Structure formats: structure tokens, C-alpha cells
Amino acid sequence: MKQSDSHPPHSNCLALFEKLSEYIDRELDAPTCRDIEAHIQNCKPCQVCMGTLKQTIELCKHLEHRSVPETFHRKLKDAISDLAEKHPG
Amino acid sequence: MSKRLEKTKRNDKDIQLIQAINAGRQDLFYQLVERYEKSLYNFGMRMCDNPSDTEDMVQDTFLNVFKYLKGFRYETKFKNWLYRVATSACLKKKRRSKFAPDRELSIDEFLPSDESAITTELPRWASQPLDRLLNEELGGVIQQALLDLPEKYRLVVVLRDVEGFNTQETAEILGLTPANIKVRLHRARLFLRDALKAYYETE
Numbered sequence: 001m002k003q004s005d006s007h008p009p010h011s012n013c014l015a016l017f018e019k020l021s022e023y024i025d026r027e028l029d030a031p032t033c034r035d036i037e038a039h040i041q042n043c044k045p046c047q048v049c050m051g052t053l054k055q056t057i058e059l060c061k062h063l064e065h066r067s068v069p070e071t072f073h074r075k076l077k078d079a080i081s082d083l084a085e086k087h088p089g
Numbered sequence: 090m091s092k093r094l095e096k097t098k099r100n101d102k103d104i105q106l107i108q109a110i111n112a113g114r115q116d117l118f119y120q121l122v123e124r125y126e127k128s129l130y131n132f133g134m135r136m137c138d139n140p141s142d143t144e145d146m147v148q149d150t151f152l153n154v155f156k157y158l159k160g161f162r163y164e165t166k167f168k169n170w171l172y173r174v175a176t177s178a179c180l181k182k183k184r185r186s187k188f189a190p191d192r193e194l195s196i197d198e199f200l201p202s203d204e205s206a207i208t209t210e211l212p213r214w215a216s217q218p219l220d221r222l223l224n225e226e227l228g229g230v231i232q233q234a235l236l237d238l239p240e241k242y243r244l245v246v247v248l249r250d251v252e253g254f255n256t257q258e259t260a261e262i263l264g265l266t267p268a269n270i271k272v273r274l275h276r277a278r279l280f281l282r283d284a285l286k287a288y289y290e291t292e
Contacts, residue, residue, distance in 0.1 A: 014200075017196070017199075017200065018196060018275070020275065021271065021274055021275035021278055022271055022275070025256070027256065027271070044209035044210075045207050045208065045209055047211070048208050048209060048210065048211050048212075048215075051211045051215045051216065052211070052212065052215045052282050052285075052286065053278060053279070053282055054215075055214065055215040055216075055285075056278055056281050056282040056285055057250055057278060058219055059219065059222065059223065059227070059231060059285070060231065060246065060250035060251050060278075060281065061250055061251070061253070062219050062223055063223075063228055063231060063232075063251055064223070064228055065127060065128070065131045066130075066131060066134070067127065068126050068127055068130045069140070072130075072144050072147075073126070075144070075148070076122065076126065076144075076147065076148055076151065077119065077122075079148055079151075079152060080118060080119060080122065080151060080152070080155060083152055083155055083156075084115050084116075084118070084155070087155075087156070088115070
């Protein structure tokens with residue numbers, strides 16, 4: 001994300017930074033995707049930025065889902081039964 | 090019935106069950122509960138981090154769904170409607186719970202502060218397979234980072250990335266525009282990414 005001889009201009013990095021999530025989610029149009037891919041190919045800091053963001057999203061998607069406690073499961077069932085008795089279909 | 094409603098009904102895997110319940114088979118309602126009890130419970134735990142508030146939220150949600158199911162008009166998938174009810178129950182709990190203060194996240198706060206903060210090498214945590222990373226401790230780090238997020242961002246990232254709703258569905262659940270969802274989601278993800286970076290850098 002800096003301007004140097006080996007990196008594209010900083011403004012391109014900033015523009016990409018704002019669109020990274022939409023790019024990862026495939027919500028951008030084809031020309032914008034091509035621009036991003038062309039930029040990122042030659043910009044190490046943006047590659048890192050993309051890699052860390054992608055991994056963050058993957059970690060969220062794979063968080064463990066815990067089981068419902070048995071006591072609550074029974075309590076919920078009873079509460080619904082009570083309500084069904086009060087409001088018969 | 091409009092084409093859009095017909096399409097929504099066709100794509101909703103819960104529709105037959107709901108129609109049966111609404112036709113008088115109230116005894117089937119518990120099947121609906123069993124389909125969503127675990128996901129709603131986990132949604133509640135991500136939002137409230139408090140088993141007692143979570144249980145209240147899940148129970149309030151299902152009791153409201155039971156009461157109002159007859160009025161469900163198939164304008165959206167049942168699951169989206171269920172999460173809309175659950176979100177509203179979560180927000181009510183907010184008054185009594187310890188939530189992160191509401192504040193705006195600006196994109197600027199996630200930019201590197203200076204040249205030295207710019208990295209050109211992918212950190213190890215970002216290139217390792219997920220199964221090597223995901224353990225109880227990391228789950229706890231992400232959960233804490235979610236709780237540190239202001240609520241309006243947390244809701245969006247939990248619905249999108251943890252629960253798996255798409256942008257349009259999340260917009261319907263929260264009553265926001267898709268553009269607004271995208272902005273909040275990106276900032277929430279950057280916030281979580283910074284929390285993960287901080288965790289691995291201080292390890």
C-alpha cells in the first residue's frame with residue numbers, strides 16, 4: 001500500500017481496499033474485477049491485505065456451533081406446549 | 090399471487106410444513122423448532138454472549154412465530170422472517186445486556202498508520218489450513234472480537250459470514266439497503282481481521 005517504483009500508485013490500493021469484500025463475495029462487475037486482479041498481481045501489500053481478509057472470513061464461516069443445552073431444549077418444548085394449549089389451532 | 094411471491098414459495102424448504110401447521114396441524118410446530126433451534130441458539134450466543142439472554146431470545150422468538158405464523162405471507166423465506174423476529178428479540182435484550190457501545194467504524198481506521206505498518210508477506214495465520222487454526226482459543230478470540238464490534242456491524246457480519254445469509258437476505262432481515270449491508274460488512278470484517286492480527290502478533 002505505498003507508492004514506489006515497484007508498486008502501482010497508492011490511490012489504486014485505496015480504491016481496492018474499499019472494494020475488497022465485494023470482490024471476495026463476487027459482487028462486482030467483470031471490468032472492476034479485472035482491474036482489481038491486474039492491480040493485485042503486482043502489489044504485494046494488497047495481496048497480503050486480500051489474504052488476511054479472506055482468511056478472516058473463512059474463520060467466521062467455520063466457527064464451531066455449540067449444541068443447545070438439554071435443559072433449555074426441554075424448557076422450550078414445554079413453553080410451546082403451554083402456548084399451544086392456550087391457543088388451539 | 091405475484092410471480093415474486095410464487096418464486097419465494099417455491100424456493101422455501103419450510104413451506105409445506107408451514108402450510109400444514111397453518112391448516113391445523115399445530116403438533117408439527119415443534120418440527121419447525123427443531124430445524125432452527127440450534128442455529129438460533131448460536132446466533133443468540135454470538136449476539137448476546139450470555140446463555141440466559143440467549144435462551145430468553147430464542148424462546149421469545151419461537152413463541153412469537155407460533156402466535157404470528159398464520160399471518161406469514163411468504164413475502165420472504167420463512168428462515169429470513171424467523172431471523173427478523175430473532176433480531177428484534179435480540180435488540181430488546183440489548184437494554185439489559187452489556188453490549189459494546191454503538192459507534193461508527195470508519196474505513197480510515199483500518200488503513201496502515203504509516204509505511205512501517207505495511208506488510209509485504211502474508212502472515213502465517215493467513216496461509217495455514219483452517220483446521221490447524223480453529224481451536225477453542227481462537228474461537229474465543231473471534232467471539233470476543235465480535236462482542237467488541239458495535240452492534241450494527243456485529244449483526245451484519247454474524248448474519249452474513251457466520252449464519253450464511255446473502256447480502257439481499259441480510260438487507261431484508263435488517264430492513265436496510267444492500268449497499269448499506271456491504272459497507273457495514275466490510276468494516277466489520279476489517280475490524281475482525283485487525284483483532285486476529287493483534288492476537289497472532291502478540292502470541
